[in-house]
């Protein structure tokens with residue numbers, strides 16, 4: 001009997017498959033799901049015009065979620081009126097819900113804020129916020145959905 005050569009068998013699954021999740025969508029997927037303005041801000045790090053967003057002046061109690069992946073990002077009890085024209089929060093819903101990244105575009109050094117789950121661009125965080133954190137998360141309305149609650 002002849003020994004058959006050892007063969008690498010393909011199982012059809014990538015060893016990296018466990019790293020993927022449902023939010024790892026292609027640019028084309030996002031373009032199809034989002035409005036052009038949502039896509040421009042969330043996936044291309046754009047900025048909506050100040051005082052244009054539907055959540056800027058909102059004071060209702062509730063939860064703000066990522067427009068891309070519905071992850072809970074901010075709570076209304078951390079929202080304050082910064083007068084800057086964008087919804088502002090002194091802290092995210094939890095430390096795991098957003099990530100921060102150095103952004104040196106436009107000749108400025110800023111800290112970009114992204115959704116931790118789907119990497120949507122949300123806005124920037126500045127060190128001029130109120131107590132208790134002293135931070136101002138300056139977030140585009142167009143990347144947030146609001147869910148009223150208590």
Ligand SMILES: [Zn+2]
Nearest residue numbers: 066069115118
């Ligand atoms: Zn997201």
